[in-house]
Amino acid sequence: MLLLLLGIIFLHLAALVLLFVSTIVSVWTTGESTTSDLWINCTTSGCIPASTGEWIQSVQAVMILSIIFSCLSLFLFFCQLFTLQKGGRFFLTGTFQILASLFVMSGAIIYTVMSPEWVPEGNSFGYSYILAWVAFPLALISGLIYVILRKRE
Amino acid sequence: MLTFLALTSVALLGIVPEQSQAIAIYTGWERHALVGSDIRLSCSFFSWRWTSEDVTFSWTYRPDGSRDSISIFHYTGGAAYVDNKGPFRDRLEFVGNPGRRDGSILLKNLELNDNGTFTCDAKNPPDIVGRPSSVRLLVFEKVPIQAGVITGAIIGVVLGLLVLIVVIYYLMRFLVARRVFSLSVSKHGKKKKEGSQQRQIKV
Numbered sequence: 001m002l003l004l005l006l007g008i009i010f011l012h013l014a015a016l017v018l019l020f021v022s023t024i025v026s027v028w029t030t031g032e033s034t035t036s037d038l039w040i041n042c043t044t045s046g047c048i049p050a051s052t053g054e055w056i057q058s059v060q061a062v063m064i065l066s067i068i069f070s071c072l073s074l075f076l077f078f079c080q081l082f083t084l085q086k087g088g089r090f091f092l093t094g095t096f097q098i099l100a101s102l103f104v105m106s107g108a109i110i111y112t113v114m115s116p117e118w119v120p121e122g123n124s125f126g127y128s129y130i131l132a133w134v135a136f137p138l139a140l141i142s143g144l145i146y147v148i149l150r151k152r153e
Numbered sequence: 154m155l156t157f158l159a160l161t162s163v164a165l166l167g168i169v170p171e172q173s174q175a176i177a178i179y180t181g182w183e184r185h186a187l188v189g190s191d192i193r194l195s196c197s198f199f200s201w202r203w204t205s206e207d208v209t210f211s212w213t214y215r216p217d218g219s220r221d222s223i224s225i226f227h228y229t230g231g232a233a234y235v236d237n238k239g240p241f242r243d244r245l246e247f248v249g250n251p252g253r254r255d256g257s258i259l260l261k262n263l264e265l266n267d268n269g270t271f272t273c274d275a276k277n278p279p280d281i282v283g284r285p286s287s288v289r290l291l292v293f294e295k296v297p298i299q300a301g302v303i304t305g306a307i308i309g310v311v312l313g314l315l316v317l318i319v320v321i322y323y324l325m326r327f328l329v330a331r332r333v334f335s336l337s338v339s340k341h342g343k344k345k346k347e348g349s350q351q352r353q354i355k356v
Contacts, residue, residue, distance in 0.1 A: 052300040061307035068312070 094146030101139035176283035210256030
């Protein structure tokens with residue numbers, strides 16, 4: 001039982017860490033000597049704030065929301081661990097985690113579709129973008145496990 | 154306002170100084186405008202001398218990324234000469250008042266190519282030593298959105314919805330708990346009895 005609990009928490013924390021790194025590190029696009037998005041664009045000569053278009057701001061918002069929801073889900077998990085009656089399911093925790101995964105998915109999709117508008121040709125996607133796509137299934141699986149899980153003593 | 158201050162200070166001093174101090178020219182620093190709109194570029198000067206009849210204003214324009222500037226406006230001898238060959242032909246109008254030391258011009262129907270630096274040079278003989286002043290014009294296609302506005306709005310709306318859902322949920326639970334008491338009996342008569350009994354018990 002303890003092993004299962006630790007495994008679930010580890011999965012949740014892994015998804016959370018990936019979300020944090022993907023949001024905070026600004027490497028969604030890389031070029032020969034530039035990295036850009038989500039927050040600043042850096043070249044070898046210096047860094048400037050990222051463009052202020054509507055789409056990039058919506059990606060920023062959605063990534064931050066996914067972090068918030070994932071943290072809330074972790075907090076709710078510990079709450080429900082001690083307050084749920086026997087046989088109960090962690091619906092609330094699972095809902096928040098699934099919502100967080102949906103936010104990451106929509107953020108990554110918006111960025112994929114809309115980034116050609118402000119990213120010049122020849123630049124490829126950076127590791128933050130890939131981490132966002134990895135975090136999405138991790139968070140989804142974690143949320144589904146919460147919904148299926150039943151509390152036992 | 155500036156003209157008034159200038160004239161007042163000269164009047165207070167009483168005597169017009171013998172050596173002419175430098176003439177000081179004032180324009181804005183930077184101006185923003187939308188494509189297709191009009192903009193008034195203001196230019197005024199401060200001089201220790203009275204405004205002479207031979208006061209001149211001239212505006213030159215240097216496009217962004219170019220090193221040459223061209224002259225687009227000149228006022229001298231009481232007459233204004235606007236650009237009739239250059240990029241601003243038929244789009245430039247003199248709206249200043251030289252008597253009040255105002256040499257402002259009006260640019261109509263702005264285009265994206267009008268981005269650049271406009272320099273105003275005024276001379277008030279014999280006060281002619283001065284440094285021209287420049288104003289930078291930025292023309293936008295649409296008003297640019299500030300960084301973080303949409304981000305904050307989306308986050309605020311979603312979190313607000315979350316809080317709203319939580320509040321409604323607890324409100325419904327509270328209301329249903331109260332209603333469960335009075336729904337457990339039949340609708341008409343006993344409801345009042347139960348209600349009064351409840352009130353007696355509560356007291």
